[in-house]
Amino acid sequence: MTNETNAPTLRSMTGADLEAAHGLSVEVRWPHRADDWRLMLELGHGLVACDEDGQVTGSAMWWPFGESLATIGMVIVSPQRQAKGTGRRLMRELFAAAGDRTIRLTSTEAGRRLYESEGFRVTGGLTQYHGTADAAAAVDDARVRPATEADWPGIVALDREASGGDRSRMLAALRRVGAISVLEEGGRIAGFAVCRAFGRGHLVGPIVAADEHAAVALASPHVRTHAGTFLRLDTTERDGPLAAFAQACGLANVDAPVTMTRGTIPQAGPARIFAVTSQALG
Numbered sequence: 001m002t003n004e005t006n007a008p009t010l011r012s013m014t015g016a017d018l019e020a021a022h023g024l025s026v027e028v029r030w031p032h033r034a035d036d037w038r039l040m041l042e043l044g045h046g047l048v049a050c051d052e053d054g055q056v057t058g059s060a061m062w063w064p065f066g067e068s069l070a071t072i073g074m075v076i077v078s079p080q081r082q083a084k085g086t087g088r089r090l091m092r093e094l095f096a097a098a099g100d101r102t103i104r105l106t107s108t109e110a111g112r113r114l115y116e117s118e119g120f121r122v123t124g125g126l127t128q129y130h131g132t133a134d135a136a137a138a139v140d141d142a143r144v145r146p147a148t149e150a151d152w153p154g155i156v157a158l159d160r161e162a163s164g165g166d167r168s169r170m171l172a173a174l175r176r177v178g179a180i181s182v183l184e185e186g187g188r189i190a191g192f193a194v195c196r197a198f199g200r201g202h203l204v205g206p207i208v209a210a211d212e213h214a215a216v217a218l219a220s221p222h223v224r225t226h227a228g229t230f231l232r233l234d235t236t237e238r239d240g241p242l243a244a245f246a247q248a249c250g251l252a253n254v255d256a257p258v259t260m261t262r263g264t265i266p267q268a269g270p271a272r273i274f275a276v277t278s279q280a281l282g
Contacts (some may be wrong), residue, residue, distance in 0.1 A: 087112065
């Protein structure tokens with residue numbers, strides 16, 4: 001049982017906590033840069049756990065995507081402070097803040113039992129690929145081009161269809177820091193992909209499209225741009241054309257976490273999310 005006199009204090013995360021929060025991710029060997037933390041706090045809300053001396057020993061964040069959907073992530077407890085209930089306390093505070101929203105998260109196999117005890121169920125999975133990119137497998141598709149200002153309403157609408165939530169604030173932030181390719185078909189935006197600096201190099205995601213071949217076509221320009229450098233892609237596909245493409249581009253399968261949901265799964269349209277923005281943001 002946790003000794004209440006030594007239980008950490010929980011409070012809202014502020015910009016002043018980001019250096020310490022980044023230190024936590026370094027401590028557990030997560031690749032997030034300080035800039036990645038700043039972007040995530042800009043888009044959502046965080047909590048920190050502090051010891052009796054005020055030192056940050058834990059973190060957790062959540063992101064609202066409209067009134068019906070949220071994701072949670074960046075749940076980290078310093079290894080010296082684990083197994084004392086801090087992670088569960090942080091998560092329950094996030095659940096309360098999210099209210100009646102459906103909540104999605106990405107979990108390691110080790111964390112799955114904890115989330116299941118809090119009402120989550122496995123609803124999918126991710127396959128993380130990363131490595132030094134090789135552009136030899138990149139494809140040419142005349143429908144794919146760089147995004148323009150006129151494409152923006154179509155991008156936002158397509159993402160809402162695929163995610164079941166309102167991720168317009170997140171997309172606007174990604175637009176500011178990344179590059180976007182779109183697939184235009186019949187005069188409408190039928191797919192898009194974002195690539196931005198993240199972790200050890202660049203990350204391609206989200207990728208939203210109607211099928212995997214379109215997803216491959218959308219990812220290809222970004223692979224070409226970053227050929228010879230570190231690239232990451234976290235896809236919802238365990239196998240098939242997109243997974244084969246990632247491997248052909250020299251990206252190794254390094255992890256396969258599960259995705260979990262608590263609440264009703266939002267209705268999605270024909271477009272699907274083939275690669276996530278990040279494991280935390282979804």
